Amino acid sequence: MKKLSVSYLYLLLTVSSYTYANSDLGISEFNAPEELTALSELNTGNDNHAIVELTNSTNSSVIILQNNVNGAGSNKAKVQQTGYENNAIIAQVGSSNIGLVIQDxxxxxxxxxxxxxxxxxxxxxxxNDNIAHLKQTGNGKKNAVNQTGDSNIAAAVNKSNGAGFSINQTGNQGIILVNGMDRFISIIN
Structure with a gap:
C-alpha cells in the first residue's frame, strides 16, 4: 500500500496541472534545524560535500547525488539514520545548495x-511509515518538512517563483503543496 501511495504522489506531481490558493495559508519564518545551520557553516570551497551518519541502522539506504554545474559554491548534504528500513535520497544540481534528511x-x-x-x-x-518528497527549483528557497508520529505523507514542490514553506505533521496526515505564489507558507497539522 505504501509503494502505491508513493507512486501515486510522484505521478500526481509530475503530470497534473497545479492549482493553489489565492490567499496566505499562514505566514511564518523558516526555522532551520540546528543540523542544517551547522552544515551551512561547513567550508568546502567549491567542492561538493556529503555526510552520512548511521546509528543502529539496518536494511536502510542512502543515495546522495550532487552536481556543481557552474563550479561556484559547493553543495552540502547530510543524512542521519536511526532505525531500520529507512530510505533517503538527496539530489542537488546547481551550486551552494544545502540538504538535510534525518530519519529516526x-x-x-x-x-x-x-x-x-x-x-x-x-x-x-x-x-514510522512516513513519506516525504520535497523538490525546489530556481534560486534561494528555504523549505522544511518535519514529520513526527506515524503514517504522514507530504509531497511539496516549490516552483521557480515560489517563496519558502514549512510543513509540520504529527501523524496520519497527507499534504500535497505546490508553491508558486511568492509567499512563505507554514502548515501545522
Missing amino acids: GINNHASLEQWGANHEGAIIQNG
Whole structure:
C-alpha cells in the first residue's frame, strides 16, 4: 500500500496541472534545524560535500547525488539514520545548495531534490511509515518538512517563483503543496 501511495504522489506531481490558493495559508519564518545551520557553516570551497551518519541502522539506504554545474559554491548534504528500513535520497544540481534528511524510526522514505542555487531544504522524520518528497527549483528557497508520529505523507514542490514553506505533521496526515505564489507558507497539522 505504501509503494502505491508513493507512486501515486510522484505521478500526481509530475503530470497534473497545479492549482493553489489565492490567499496566505499562514505566514511564518523558516526555522532551520540546528543540523542544517551547522552544515551551512561547513567550508568546502567549491567542492561538493556529503555526510552520512548511521546509528543502529539496518536494511536502510542512502543515495546522495550532487552536481556543481557552474563550479561556484559547493553543495552540502547530510543524512542521519536511526532505525531500520529507512530510505533517503538527496539530489542537488546547481551550486551552494544545502540538504538535510534525518530519519529516526522504521520504514520512512524521504526524497529531497534541489535544482538551482542557494537552496536550503530539510526533511526530518521521527516515527514510522512516513513519506516525504520535497523538490525546489530556481534560486534561494528555504523549505522544511518535519514529520513526527506515524503514517504522514507530504509531497511539496516549490516552483521557480515560489517563496519558502514549512510543513509540520504529527501523524496520519497527507499534504500535497505546490508553491508558486511568492509567499512563505507554514502548515501545522
